[in-house]
Amino acid sequence: MSNNINKVILIIMSMAILSGCSTVEDTTGIRYGKENAPIEIVNYSSFQCGGCTTLHEELGESIKKYIDSGDIKYIEKQIDIKRFGYDDLIYKHMNVDQISDFDKLSEIYEKQNEWITLESPAEVIEFLGLEQEENKKHIKDIEKINKEKMELELKEVPAMFINGEEVPSNISKEEFENKIEDILNKE
Structure with a gap:
């Protein structure tokens, strides 16, 4: 676990050096909450992954509660997994309003059993009400996220990090909320 934290720090430092600045503003992924929230959650995920859907179903309500209270900044980073045909399609076709709406994110996971059976990308785009044109920023984001x-040597998704510490992908709502409350109480 601490090995992954060290790798995250190394990635951030490398990006700062390469960009010629002392701080790095990472804007990749789907972002919710206040930038200066005391807790940052980064979740590497896939819309088409069953385990990712299960994790979102378990924690989504709690995550939204803490986003709304200003306690967490939540960043979902979609990873393109080649065996999933619609994996990056959704992220590439989300518009500005959809990308900033946590309820839309939840809807995508909630309806996974329906859109996953559709036969073409066009049907998925239409079913979810996404934009016809690909968002060029999201295409670049996917490349960065896959790097x-x-x-990080992530072998599977979901892979969730709370303030840089990886948490088990089967964390329960109660365990998650206890962890968040423990961090907030130490602030």
């Missing part, structure tokens, strides 16, 4: 995945 992060390799640098």
Whole structure:
């Protein structure tokens, strides 16, 4: 676990050096909450992954509660997994309003059993009410996120980090909320 934290720090430092600045503003992924929230959650995920859907179903309500209270900044980073045909399609076609709406994120996971059976990308786009044109920023984001995945040596998704510490992908709502409350109480 501490090995992954060290890798995250190394990635951030490397990005700062390469960009010629002392701080790095990582804007990849789907972002919710206040930038200066005391807790940052980064979740590497896939819309088409069953385990990712299960994790979102378990924690989504709690995550939204803490986003709304200003206690967490939540970043979902979609990883392109080649065996999933619609994996990156959804992220590439989300518009600005959809990307900033946590309820839309939840809807995508909640309806996974329906859109996953559709026969073409066009049907998925229409079913979810996504934009017809690909978002060029999201295409670049996927490339960056997949590099992060390799640098972090992530073997599977979901992979969730709370303030840089990886948590088990089967964390329960109660365990999650206890962890968040423990961090908030130490602030």
